[in-house]
Amino acid sequence: MMGPAHSLSGAAAWLGVGAAAAGFGHPMPWPVLVVGALICAGAALAPDLDHKSATISRAFGPISRILCEIIDKLSYAVYKATRTKADPRRSGGHRTLTHTAVWAVLIGAGTSALATTGDRWAVLGILFVHLVLAVEGLLWRMARTSSDVLVWLLGATSAWILAGVLDRPGGGSDWLFTGDGQEYLWLGLPIVLGALVHDIGDALTVSGCPILWPLPIGRKRWYPLGPPKGMRFRAGSRVETKVLMPAFLVLGGVGGLGALELL
Template sequence: MLGVSHATSGAALGLAVAGLAPQAVGMSATAGEILAFAGVAAGAALLPDLDHPSSTATRRFSWASWLAAHGVRPLSALVFRLTRGPRDSGRGTHRGLTHTLAGALLLGGGVAVASARWGTPVTAGVLFVCLALAIKGLDGLVPGPPSLVIAAGLTWACETLLPGGTAGTAGWLGLAVGLGMLVHSLGDAVTESGAPLLWPVPIRGRHWYPVGTPRPLRFRAGGRVEALVVAPLLTAATLALAVYVVPGALDALVDLRDRLSALARRPDRPAGAVGRW
């Protein structure tokens, strides 16, 4: 799928999990915690495409992401060669290890362990990277200032406003990353090529079997169905979830509507009038 579809699917899942899961166990989350979780999930939903040379994840951080991509692709190819089944074909460099449930669990678990062990340096770094990817993925909808600048500001805001700062995110950061990666692969599973979600489980003589929906329900990545149906639905779902689960979001929208209505009803100011507007 396109970057914007992956980012909105990650944001929607992040909002649902961070907003609804605490309620199910009698707890509550702040607006900042929910939005930070959703932002990380949205950015992590672009990470699996580090195995593609022209993806947003590969190009976003200049030489740093280039180096990461050139580490991921050979690793994915190596694991493919070592574990391929008798009917597997290809090289495993794209839609390989990073597009599996196991890959999502490994990276999510690694982030959780590292953030718990080393605290702020890891959590702030992961937050910055994921937020920058999320903003870059979403700027196809709302172009804005450089995503790296916004991501730096949001990371600082997390450090100063969230309970415990960025170190306080250690308890959920790995989960957000893992969920973002998983929803990326699920999204690719409904496209024509599918995704090897269940690796290394052998299916029909293949350990890298491209799991997917029934053929009539699949669509071409970047095609008309995604552009006209899938991406708008994911965007609408993200916005609806944000209004529903983020504390104060609905009140803020109502207040904004009232202000705009009052502004629209305000008569034109007489010529030559003085005083404050």
């Protein structure tokens, strides 16, 4: 899928989690619902950091371009090192390592560790990166026509404001994990979810997605998971923009109302 569909599905997924959490007796304070949905929308672009023309690889100027090259090389190396004879030869790392559940869990755990052990700047940094991505994903065309610096400024100011709201009593920095020193542990959750939703979105497209690596399926370790061929669509096709994106909007709306216990 393309950036906007990925981001929208990420936001909708977090709102759905909000509804489920309310059902299980852990309702999200509204800042957790809003910030989580934005982080998840941003995190849903992150796996494409292995592709130089993806939104994320251009979102932070030279930093993301260099990171993209490193991730692409790393992914390709891991692919070559773990492929079986049945996995096809390939020339780059796109849709390999960063498109697996293992990767999603690793970056989510890494973010949670950073958020709980780091200081306020760590939280601000995590918010900033994902808010910039959320703007790029959700407001795709508008972000493209405005300058990068404006989007970064918007990301920085909203990160600052939202961190302030989360830090207030009842604001939700201690949502779900209430122990001492566990503030912001939950920040990893929208990041795992965003990456997984991205993988599922890609699995629906023609080339599939190796979500379950390194579990062997058939004789392949990088088996491109997906529905039967007839149910797949091309990235950026009408199915994506005319059917899936409106569906994500509706599902996200319903999830959001459920999360706020308004249904």
